[in-house]
Amino acid sequence: MAFRLRLAPEHTNINFFAYQWAMLVTSCVMILASIALWAVMGLNFGIDFQGGTTIRTESNQPVDVAAYRQAMTGLELGDVAITEVFDPTFDADQFVAQVRIAAQDGSEAVTPETIQLVEDALKTVDPSITFPSVESVGPKVSGELIWSAILAVVGASGAILIYIWLRFEWQYAVGAVAALVHDIIITIGVFALFQIKFDLAIVAALLTILGYSINDTVVIFDRLRENLVKYKTMPLRDVMNLSANETLSRTLMTTGTTLIALIAMLIFGGDVIRGFVFAITFGIVIGTYSSVYIAKNLVLMIGLDRTDKPKKGAPDEYADIDA
Amino acid sequence: MNAMPLWKRVMILVICAWGIVAAAPNLNYTNIERHNDALAAVEAAGGTATADQQADLDLWPNFLPSSLVNLGLDLRGGAHLLAEVKVEDVYKARMDALWPEVRDALRNQRNAVGNVRRMPSPDGTLRVAISEPAGMAAALEAVRALATPVVSLTGVGQNDIDVSAEGLEIVIQLSQAERAATDDRTIQQSLEIVRRRVDEVGTREPTIQRQGSDRILIQVPGIGSAAELKALIGTTAKLTFNPVIGRTTDAGASPGPRNLLLPSMDESGTYYIVEESPVVTGEELVDAQPAFDQNNRPAVNFRFNPQGARKFGDYTAANIGAPFAIVLDSEVISAPVIQSHIPGGSGIITGSFSVEESTELAVLLRAGALPAELTFLEERTVGPELGQDSIDAGQTAALIAMAAVVFFMIACYGLFGVFATVALGINVALLFGALSTIGGTLTLPGIAGIVLTIGMAVDANVLVFERIREELRNARTPGRAIQLGYEKAMSAIIDANITTFITATVLFAVGSGPVRGFAITLGIGIITSVFTALFVTRVLVEIWVGWRRPKTIIV
Numbered sequence: 117m118a119f120r121l122r123l124a125p126e127h128t129n130i131n132f133f134a135y136q137w138a139m140l141v142t143s144c145v146m147i148l149a150s151i152a153l154w155a156v157m158g159l160n161f162g163i164d165f166q167g168g169t170t171i172r173t174e175s176n177q178p179v180d181v182a183a184y185r186q187a188m189t190g191l192e193l194g195d196v197a198i199t200e201v202f203d204p205t206f207d208a209d210q211f212v213a214q215v216r217i218a219a220q221d222g223s224e225a226v227t228p229e230t231i232q233l234v235e236d237a238l239k240t241v242d243p244s245i246t247f248p249s250v251e252s253v254g255p256k257v258s259g260e261l262i263w264s265a266i267l268a269v270v271g272a273s274g275a276i277l278i279y280i281w282l283r284f285e286w287q288y289a290v291g292a293v294a295a296l297v298h299d300i301i302i303t304i305g306v307f308a309l310f311q312i313k314f315d316l317a318i319v320a321a322l323l324t325i326l327g328y329s330i331n332d333t334v335v336i337f338d339r340l341r342e343n344l345v346k347y348k349t350m351p352l353r354d355v356m357n358l359s360a361n362e363t364l365s366r367t368l369m370t371t372g373t374t375l376i377a378l379i380a381m382l383i384f385g386g387d388v389i390r391g392f393v394f395a396i397t398f399g400i401v402i403g404t405y406s407s408v409y410i411a412k413n414l415v416l417m418i419g420l421d422r423t424d425k426p427k428k429g430a431p432d433e434y435a436d437i438d439a
Numbered sequence: 440m441n442a443m444p445l446w447k448r449v450m451i452l453v454i455c456a457w458g459i460v461a462a463a464p465n466l467n468y469t470n471i472e473r474h475n476d477a478l479a480a481v482e483a484a485g486g487t488a489t490a491d492q493q494a495d496l497d498l499w500p501n502f503l504p505s506s507l508v509n510l511g512l513d514l515r516g517g518a519h520l521l522a523e524v525k526v527e528d529v530y531k532a533r534m535d536a537l538w539p540e541v542r543d544a545l546r547n548q549r550n551a552v553g554n555v556r557r558m559p560s561p562d563g564t565l566r567v568a569i570s571e572p573a574g575m576a577a578a579l580e581a582v583r584a585l586a587t588p589v590v591s592l593t594g595v596g597q598n599d600i601d602v603s604a605e606g607l608e609i610v611i612q613l614s615q616a617e618r619a620a621t622d623d624r625t626i627q628q629s630l631e632i633v634r635r636r637v638d639e640v641g642t643r644e645p646t647i648q649r650q651g652s653d654r655i656l657i658q659v660p661g662i663g664s665a666a667e668l669k670a671l672i673g674t675t676a677k678l679t680f681n682p683v684i685g686r687t688t689d690a691g692a693s694p695g696p697r698n699l700l701l702p703s704m705d706e707s708g709t710y711y712i713v714e715e716s717p718v719v720t721g722e723e724l725v726d727a728q729p730a731f732d733q734n735n736r737p738a739v740n741f742r743f744n745p746q747g748a749r750k751f752g753d754y755t756a757a758n759i760g761a762p763f764a765i766v767l768d769s770e771v772i773s774a775p776v777i778q779s780h781i782p783g784g785s786g787i788i789t790g791s792f793s794v795e796e797s798t799e800l801a802v803l804l805r806a807g808a809l810p811a812e813l814t815f816l817e818e819r820t821v822g823p824e825l826g827q828d829s830i831d832a833g834q835t836a837a838l839i840a841m842a843a844v845v846f847f848m849i850a851c852y853g854l855f856g857v858f859a860t861v862a863l864g865i866n867v868a869l870l871f872g873a874l875s876t877i878g879g880t881l882t883l884p885g886i887a888g889i890v891l892t893i894g895m896a897v898d899a900n901v902l903v904f905e906r907i908r909e910e911l912r913n914a915r916t917p918g919r920a921i922q923l924g925y926e927k928a929m930s931a932i933i934d935a936n937i938t939t940f941i942t943a944t945v946l947f948a949v950g951s952g953p954v955r956g957f958a959i960t961l962g963i964g965i966i967t968s969v970f971t972a973l974f975v976t977r978v979l980v981e982i983w984v985g986w987r988r989p990k991t992i993i994v
Binding site: 336 | 523560628664670815818820824828832836844847850851855891894898905934936938941943945946949
């Protein structure tokens with residue numbers, strides 16, 4: 117027999133409900149911790165959501181944050197944050213920093229004059245400095261972007277809820293969407309914990325996580341639906357375990373290939389989208405976990421109506437009894 | 440095993456071949472882009488190519504497909520601006536223009552209404568006081584006679600102005616319907632003017648579109664910075680010819696009601712007091728060209744339309760010997776004395792211009808003035824080097840991801856993994872082919888979307904292969920197992936991908952710029968990966984089974 121790499125043995129019989137309460141508690145704790153982190157530490161909102169200006173600087177001289185700050189103190193720009201950016205894809209003499217200026221009172225986008233002042237000030241510190249990207253978002257737009265982001269996540273979850281409800285049953289829809297909410301809250305919690313910049317791209321990442329997590333959940337649900345027809349008398353819990361075991365090899369395989377691709381992007385994709393790729397990568401791990409442990413378990417807790425529902429118009433042996 | 444009918448196989452192969460052909464130009468991106476640019480330039484110039492253009496044209500044969508994926512600003516470098524049009528500016532201009540008409544109308548009723556005075560009022564409202572309370576009804580009637588019906592679909596039957604009385608004052612403002620119609624016109628006009636100004640600079644494929652009710656999104660690839668772009672489109676270029684009342688060196692001088700104190704462009708410290716209502720405005724210009732005056736200094740020649748020419752002619756005839764000011768964006772360019780009646784409606788603007796300035800002024804005058812001021816809500820500049828770095832990083836990541844996934848698939852599924860690999864290659868080709876054909880924009884998150892697609896594309900194959908394995912375990916014949924594998928995996932594949940597609944659609948609808956680019960690649964990626972998994976891999980498997988007729992297969 118030819119050699120085949122197996123991520124899961126041919127026949128697994130894992131009891132996915134063995135630790136269901138522990139898993140449920142873990143998930144609840146993670147969700148509460150995420151919300152707490154979110155409330156206490158806050159999210160490191162990017163200018164998309166907070167307004168302000170970011171200037172990316174690049175130079176062949178090492179970044180001297182103190183000198184940069186010193187150069188800009190006289191400009192009265194309010195809150196200025198300077199961070200050096202490190203990345204394995206940079207050349208040996210490539211030094212990058214990010215200067216973040218808070219939204220100025222009473223003005224929409226920062227004026228080009230202000231940006232020019234900042235650029236001139238930084239040039240006095242380091243004449244070889246260049247500014248590969250300058251972005252400025254006014255408070256008006258950032259307020260709207262927050263709303264459209266929330267709308268996107270809620271809208272997508274709602275659409276998924278309805279689709280699953282139509283294709284399966286409402287219990288599945290509830291389980292699937294609860295798992296999605298779980299994934300999203302915990303991912304945001306991680307962003308709060310590590311204070312990773314949270315901008316519009318991260319919202320796109322959250323939606324991708326929604327898509328991926330639901331993909332995984334649907335595959336298990338689909339098998340469950342099939343097995344429920346096949347094994348009419350088997351207890352629901354066992355049918356679920358059987359379905360999860362049967363799809364385990366696929367779950368690991370797909371998560372594996374996706375993670376490999378994403379990790380390649382995480383390492384070699386450059387610093388500009390690292391936060392974005394990190395969000396997706398983390399979300400896929402948590403999404404796989406929630407598909408196997410959360411979505412299905414919630415369906416079990418709600419319970420499914422397994423009586424054979426007579427199809428409308430179809431002859432049914434019980435149909436005449438009351439008549 | 441029920442093999443697919445021949446026509447289906449042929450169609451699948453045709454689609455794959457199309458994908459590869461359509462995607463191929465992207466491999467030679469720089470040269471084909473130069474070819475396309477040259478082609479466009481030659482067409483614009485009327486079919487004659489310069490030597491340089493001919494050299495660029497020769498970089499790629501005309502008969503081959505040359506559609507390329509558009510690179511987003513974050514990859515190509517360029518500037519992005521979101522501007523809000525201050526539509527209220529137009530209300531004020533409309534009211535100021537209405538004042539002389541109201542004045543004349545009321546003067547005709549002088550006996551009934553008495554003296555007429557314009558009162559101070561907020562922008563967008565015109566307040567006119569009359570001295571005879573008894574004449575109010577007649578005054579209102581006279582002013583209302585100036586109203587015209589609104590020209591719009593929703594405002595049918597309404598007049599453009601609301602006229603009411605408050606004590607001894609008549610209050611005039613634009614009606615709701617007229618405001619809506621005016622707003623729409625203002626935005627359309629602003630869009631058109633911005634487009635003309637950006638086109639004059641001649642950069643490649645700028646995006647200029649309306650967003651929401653009063654915003655304009657402007658994306659110009661290849662421009663140095665957002666500040667440069669703002670300077671180009673943010674200049675109002677409002678040209679007016681105003682009667683001059685006086686000249687002063689006192690910056691704090693009070694110009695008097697309905698007059699303006701404007702600085703001189705050339706002589707610093709000199710100010711002109713001019714009447715607020717212009718004689719003619721730049722809107723009545725039909726042409727402006729850079730030129731030289733009799734002293735061989737750069738100047739701008741202009742010509743009015745017949746209406747403007749008549750007004751200008753009448754005014755110059757009546758005011759020989761008086762100075763008038765040529766005002767551009769609230770600065771007096773020059774204030775020549777009218778030497779004689781100027782009937783032809785053409786003239787020359789002189790001042791201390793450089794040749795570049797006179798050319799730019801001519802461009803701005805030709806393009807017309809922005810009807811209202813633009814406020815910039817969002818601006819982003821990305822340098823071309825950063826974009827190139829991102830492309831390189833994305834390419835490396837995509838290639839490594841591809842290699843790893845291929846290795847993984849072949850290690851897990853052997854020959855079937857090879858089939859999946861071929862399908863993956865075709866998948867990426869189809870993705871690029873589709874993006875090029877629909878003119879989709881590739882952004883940095885879009886590249887991440889492609890990498891994600893590479894990782895997830897094998898999912899449908901995995902579902903099928905796992906299913907075939909299961910069927911084989913139930914001791915089916917190879918052909919039967921393959922068929923059942925595809926049939927049973929179908930519902931999971933469809934449901935799983937439709938839900939993902941829903942999120943891509945929401946992203947596309949709500950997102951903008953780079954995020955939208957991500958939604959496009961993700962969405963197309965879902966379609967192509969389902970297609971390749973369900974059809975391409977299947978054709979390959981069926982051809983192989985038909986050819987080798989294996990007694991047993993190992994998946």
